Amino acid sequence: MNALQSRVRVRWVLVALVVAAILGAIVYAIDRFVLGFSPLLGPGFAAVLFVLAIVYVQLLYRSWGYRLDDDALELQRGVITNVETAVPYVRVQHVDTQRGPLDRLLGLGQVVVYTAGSRGADVTIPGLKPDQARELRNRLRDLAIESEPEDAV
Amino acid sequence: MKLHPLSAVTRSLQRGLVAASFAFFLTAIGQFAAPELLGSFALIAGLFVLLFVVGVAYGVAYYYRFEYALTPDTFDVYSGVIGRQEREIPYRRIQNVDVTESIFHRIVGVAIVQIETAGGSETEATLNFVAADEARRLQREIRDRRARARDEGTADGEAAAAETADEATAEGVTGPSETRHADPEAVADRLSREGDLQPETTLFELGSTELLVLALTSFQLASVAFLLFGFPIVGDLIVGVFASLTGIEAPVDALTSTPDLAILVGLLAVAFAAVTMWAVSSVVTFLQYYGFTLGRQGEDLVYERGLLQRYSGSIPTDKIQTLTIQENVLMRALGYAGFTVETAGYSPGQSDQGPQSAIPLAGREHTLALARELEPFDELSFTRSPKRARRRYGVRYGLVVLGLSALTVGLSVAVPAFDLWYLPLLLLVGVPPAAHLKWKHRGYCVGEDHFVVRDGFWNRKTRIVPYYRLQTVIRQRTVFQRRLELAHLTADTATASLLGRQDATAYDIEADVAGDLYELNRDRLQASLRGGN
Numbered sequence: 001m002n003a004l005q006s007r008v009r010v011r012w013v014l015v016a017l018v019v020a021a022i023l024g025a026i027v028y029a030i031d032r033f034v035l036g037f038s039p040l041l042g043p044g045f046a047a048v049l050f051v052l053a054i055v056y057v058q059l060l061y062r063s064w065g066y067r068l069d070d071d072a073l074e075l076q077r078g079v080i081t082n083v084e085t086a087v088p089y090v091r092v093q094h095v096d097t098q099r100g101p102l103d104r105l106l107g108l109g110q111v112v113v114y115t116a117g118s119r120g121a122d123v124t125i126p127g128l129k130p131d132q133a134r135e136l137r138n139r140l141r142d143l144a145i146e147s148e149p150e151d152a153v
Numbered sequence: 154m155k156l157h158p159l160s161a162v163t164r165s166l167q168r169g170l171v172a173a174s175f176a177f178f179l180t181a182i183g184q185f186a187a188p189e190l191l192g193s194f195a196l197i198a199g200l201f202v203l204l205f206v207v208g209v210a211y212g213v214a215y216y217y218r219f220e221y222a223l224t225p226d227t228f229d230v231y232s233g234v235i236g237r238q239e240r241e242i243p244y245r246r247i248q249n250v251d252v253t254e255s256i257f258h259r260i261v262g263v264a265i266v267q268i269e270t271a272g273g274s275e276t277e278a279t280l281n282f283v284a285a286d287e288a289r290r291l292q293r294e295i296r297d298r299r300a301r302a303r304d305e306g307t308a309d310g311e312a313a314a315a316e317t318a319d320e321a322t323a324e325g326v327t328g329p330s331e332t333r334h335a336d337p338e339a340v341a342d343r344l345s346r347e348g349d350l351q352p353e354t355t356l357f358e359l360g361s362t363e364l365l366v367l368a369l370t371s372f373q374l375a376s377v378a379f380l381l382f383g384f385p386i387v388g389d390l391i392v393g394v395f396a397s398l399t400g401i402e403a404p405v406d407a408l409t410s411t412p413d414l415a416i417l418v419g420l421l422a423v424a425f426a427a428v429t430m431w432a433v434s435s436v437v438t439f440l441q442y443y444g445f446t447l448g449r450q451g452e453d454l455v456y457e458r459g460l461l462q463r464y465s466g467s468i469p470t471d472k473i474q475t476l477t478i479q480e481n482v483l484m485r486a487l488g489y490a491g492f493t494v495e496t497a498g499y500s501p502g503q504s505d506q507g508p509q510s511a512i513p514l515a516g517r518e519h520t521l522a523l524a525r526e527l528e529p530f531d532e533l534s535f536t537r538s539p540k541r542a543r544r545r546y547g548v549r550y551g552l553v554v555l556g557l558s559a560l561t562v563g564l565s566v567a568v569p570a571f572d573l574w575y576l577p578l579l580l581l582v583g584v585p586p587a588a589h590l591k592w593k594h595r596g597y598c599v600g601e602d603h604f605v606v607r608d609g610f611w612n613r614k615t616r617i618v619p620y621y622r623l624q625t626v627i628r629q630r631t632v633f634q635r636r637l638e639l640a641h642l643t644a645d646t647a648t649a650s651l652l653g654r655q656d657a658t659a660y661d662i663e664a665d666v667a668g669d670l671y672e673l674n675r676d677r678l679q680a681s682l683r684g685g686n
Contacts, residue, residue: 071679072626083629086675090682091624116647117624147682 001065001076007106008127009061014102016053020046066125073113073140075123085123091115092144097133098124109133113140154221157263157283164281165212172208176201221280223294226302228268230278242277244299246270248496250292251466254285259463264288268295292465300451356454357512357523359445363489367514368439370483376433380426390425412571442513454511454527468511472496474622474646475657476511476528478520478615485613490520494527495648530603530617535596541637542595542661547588554580597642597659597670602681604644604674606659616657618644621681626674628667640667644674 028042035041059079067074072086096112103109109130114122128136180197214234222229227241249269258264266280266288283291359367443460454468473494480490491514512523524530557577565574590610598605604623607615627643634640643658659670 072675078629081629081631082635083627084671086626086671088623088625088675088678090678115624117645123625 001067001074004061004064004125004127005108005129005132006061007108009057011102011106011108011127012057012060013054016057017050020049020053023049064127068139068143073123075125087113087115087123089140089143089147091117092140095137095140095144097130097137099130099133111136111140156216156219156280157287158216159261159263160282161213161216164215165209168212168215169205169208172211173201173205176204221278223291223298228278228295230280240278242268242270244295244302247277247295247299248469248472249467250295251464252288252292253465254463256461258282258285266291296450296453296467303452354450355446355448356526357445357447357515359442359458359513359515363514364439364442364445366484366487366489367442367491368435370481370487370489370514371434371438372430372481373434373437375437376430379433380430394425412568413573416573416576442510445513447511456511468494468496470527473527474648475619476524476617478524478617479612480517480615481612482610484514488517489514490517491515492520492524495646524617528603528617528619530605531600533598533600533605533615535598535605535607536662537596538592538661539639539663540592542639543588543592545633545637545639545661546591547584550584550587551581554578554584595660597662599670599673602677604657604670604677606644606657608658608660618646618657619681620674620677622646623674623678626671628671630664634661635664638664640664642667642670 024042024046026042027045028039031037031039031041056079060077063079063082064077065075069086072088073092075083075085075087077083093114093116095114097109098112099109107130108126109128109132110124110126111128111133112122112124125133125136176197179200211234215232218232218234218237220231224241227243228247230238230240230242232238232240247268247270249267251267251269252264253267254264262285263282264285265282267276268278270277280288280291282288440460440462442458445456445458447454447456449455450467452469452471454470455465456467457463457465473496475495476492477495478490478492484490491510491512494511511527512520514520515523554577557580558574561574561577565571594607594610594613596607598607602619602621604618604620605615606618607613623644624647625645627645628640629643630640639661640663641658641660642662643656646657659667662670
């Protein structure tokens, strides 16, 4: 299994920071106007949440892995629910590379693989280097063509 | 060719009235903007007439500007009054030709034709409406032409190089079909072939007993909507029934004066709702499936159904993704079952009701035999989840009941007059049987060419997935499952409908078995692809 770029943890932690800050602010507001318990409740809540998030991100990073097998793209991820997905190359409809603003800032990119399936219809591999993402996309495209889908559905 | 002339009349009336009703909307706005201007009745009436005429003109223009044609390779529709649209649909790509006749249509002898392709999430072309015979003719003609386009396509495709296969087949079809029209022998040949295709072989007819059983055992979502609208009336009825049963002529408020009484009334209302929904469901199902027949015409399964609204559609057998055998508690008790098929394409019958019903209901053995005609699967022998999965369900249900009790305890503390806090605890008695039944009806079966899973007590669904239709294979384990060494395994296939989403998942099976199945499904897919299925 290939691991993701370790920088992806920074990305996830940044997202967690924003979420923790928002939730902390909500708790602070509730405390301020309804409970009147302590002004430290909000920031404390945010801090605990953030620490938990850091642990979670670390675990998530460790759980993530992808591999190009001879018949399928294999993914594994998930902390609480561990999910393994095999996407046969024959079933790949199209492949995207995506780079959001945060990705570009950190020099990351992601690959999205689409199938016609009902669930797992699109699988995302986050936290790749931009050229790595492009390479993976091209590789998947070639593998999809090689495996000759006479009819994708 | 044009639509039925009567469609011009109905459409222009419809459009005219819609446009005219706009007049009231405009005057309502005008009242605010310039009240003195809109004082006169004549102005409103004038506006009304003007808009009505515009609407009628549009309806008439639509009729004159709408044309369809069967060309050698494509079905063409030219439409649009102001913005023109010219659509050419290659026969090869057409999946379904559906014909719908409402009760009005049947009186007048017309029908709506809808043409579907695999792409997109909406109907590719709608002819609203043509004469009923014309609809049948189109349905047959298009199916016939498509079958031949495909035959020629495959024959040509084998000869042509792989990369140019598509262009080559397109040309391959044009050649012979153009000469066909010129050559009298070919025309004769075509006519005789049409004759061959005409009455399809009937596979199944829904008998009157079966229709009754189906009506009485079905649940339709439509009945929920009915209940919501009918609730005020039903509410009054309940009060009436309660009053006549107990002899208490109490106003409605008295019934809900104490929380305990309110709960009892609530339970009564739920029971009443269930009976009503059942009755409504029965009627709806009866009307929908009256006179259901299923036949085979070449590569298509053709079905027809409905009492008031007659509906005729088709299921392309070469596009079948999964097959689901459905048997709810009542059907199982009476020894009946039905099955639905999921095709990758969109179809109108599918959009609101999930996948299409191929056989709504038949004797269990008969259903299995018919299903095997579509997908020849082996004898089904299911492997159940390990016993510790059952314990897992027991714990889960127990926790739900305890949670509910905690809620009612909290409520009884907050509301002094509420004493029935222990009521949910009675449900604890039901937990072990519920867990057992859940466990008992879950299972998987690994066949030669199919992966089969089964789930559900109330409505048991047996999903049959051919290996060559697999899209992705997913194995997942939650923290709790990892502790018990259990896992879910999903064999995912293509589907068009999000509503009727069908996951073929084997729940809570041994983790290492799930691992093996994960590999096995992938291997079998590859094997079927190499085998050239």
